Amino acid sequence: MKKILHSTMKENNYSLILRTIFHNRSIERVNLVKETLLSPSTITRCVAQLVDNDVIIETTPSQYGKIGRRALNLEINPNALKVLLVDIGAQRINYAIGKANGDIEKLEYSKTPKKFENILEEIHSMLGYLDGIDVVAFSVPGMVNVETDTILFVPSTGWRDIKIEIPGKIVYADNEANLGMIAEAFHHEEIRKSQCSVFVTVREGFGTGLWINGEIFRGPSYTAGEFGHTTFDLHSSKKCHCGNTGCLESIISISSFFGKPSSEWSKYINELFISGDKRVHEYLDILSRALVNIVNSLNPEYLIVGGELSGLDNRFYKELEKLIKGRALEHSAETVKVLPSTFTRDNYLYGALYAVIEEYLIPGVIEKIK
Numbered sequence: 001m002k003k004i005l006h007s008t009m010k011e012n013n014y015s016l017i018l019r020t021i022f023h024n025r026s027i028e029r030v031n032l033v034k035e036t037l038l039s040p041s042t043i044t045r046c047v048a049q050l051v052d053n054d055v056i057i058e059t060t061p062s063q064y065g066k067i068g069r070r071a072l073n074l075e076i077n078p079n080a081l082k083v084l085l086v087d088i089g090a091q092r093i094n095y096a097i098g099k100a101n102g103d104i105e106k107l108e109y110s111k112t113p114k115k116f117e118n119i120l121e122e123i124h125s126m127l128g129y130l131d132g133i134d135v136v137a138f139s140v141p142g143m144v145n146v147e148t149d150t151i152l153f154v155p156s157t158g159w160r161d162i163k164i165e166i167p168g169k170i171v172y173a174d175n176e177a178n179l180g181m182i183a184e185a186f187h188h189e190e191i192r193k194s195q196c197s198v199f200v201t202v203r204e205g206f207g208t209g210l211w212i213n214g215e216i217f218r219g220p221s222y223t224a225g226e227f228g229h230t231t232f233d234l235h236s237s238k239k240c241h242c243g244n245t246g247c248l249e250s251i252i253s254i255s256s257f258f259g260k261p262s263s264e265w266s267k268y269i270n271e272l273f274i275s276g277d278k279r280v281h282e283y284l285d286i287l288s289r290a291l292v293n294i295v296n297s298l299n300p301e302y303l304i305v306g307g308e309l310s311g312l313d314n315r316f317y318k319e320l321e322k323l324i325k326g327r328a329l330e331h332s333a334e335t336v337k338v339l340p341s342t343f344t345r346d347n348y349l350y351g352a353l354y355a356v357i358e359e360y361l362i363p364g365v366i367e368k369i370k
């Protein structure tokens with residue numbers, strides 16, 4: 001597989017067909033015609049090419065018993081792509097294998113080392129026993145140049161200007177909040193089609209992924225969405241990783257507010273919330289004020305809460321939404337919906353896989369067929 005970025009690719013019938021099949025997971029030809037608005041003869045011709053290239057497969061539907069022959073379903077061939085997914089958290093690294101149809105198989109965890117080179121050494125040894133990996137994709141808790149796979153800055157570890165290279169493999173690297181946003185957009189049609197949605201990740205830091213007009217907005221130097229470094233307390237002398245004082249992140253990150261890092265943070269916060277502990281209610285109050293700033297400045301339709309604030313009791317998100325709606329500008333408040341992240345902690349793994357499908361698999365297939 002060659003590295004061809006989606007941004008350099010012209011959209012065509014093949015990308016439309018592949019995306020439609022991917023989003024449906026399994027679809028009959030007649031419905032593919034309806035959804036893509038392409039002619040049946042175009043669908044027949046393109047599908048034949050994609051089957052010949054082993055990118056899509058025809059499967060027998062599971063329902064039997066109807067009279068007559070059932071039409072075959074079209075699905076993405078899971079083996080058309082194999083990705084090693086690497087989600088780097090400040091405490092630990094989650095590894096998984098991703099397939100072309102969006103399936104993920106979890107591998108091991110390991111402790112996040114101080115040096116980035118140690119992660120590459122670990123990956124090198126994993127590639128020794130994992131066969132057929134096409135791409136290694138990284139979720140990074142910091143700023144990343146996605147065009148050159150360069151980590152620009154990770155505040156929690158101090159990593160700066162690291163170009164990721166793995167001999168013989170295609171590399172993809174992106175900021176974790178962007179990947180969280182991509183996972184949601186791929187999974188939910190209403191989010192994908194929204195004019196603006198924001199994914200908020202709160203772990204050791206506070207980051208956002210911005211979905212604007214059907215794509216991630218990264219900014220010209222890849223630092224858009226760093227709301228964690230907006231000034232939230234004019235009188236604070238607390239120094240942030242970024243060098244400034246009074247940053248939102250230094251007040252509202254889970255470690256700043258709840259204390260020492262733990263791999264069980266979300267469980268801990270959930271228990272506090274359910275027991276009515278006043279710290280969580282104080283936290284919700286501050287968090288809602290921070291999110292009101294985002295809601296008032298971007299007017300999002302969906303505000304998706306992830307990171308260590310994933311998988312909590314549903315009342316947490318309801319309470320947060322109520323606080324936000326009570327404080328935001330009237331028209332922004334009417335539009336915004338607060339949602340928990342879909343895949344809880346695995347959001348970044350799914351986001352990395354979906355980004356690779358979008359950025360490399362689809363453009364690569366089109367290039368090959370051309």
Ligand SMILES: [Zn+2]
Binds near residue numbers: 229240242243247249
């Ligand atoms: Zn800062």
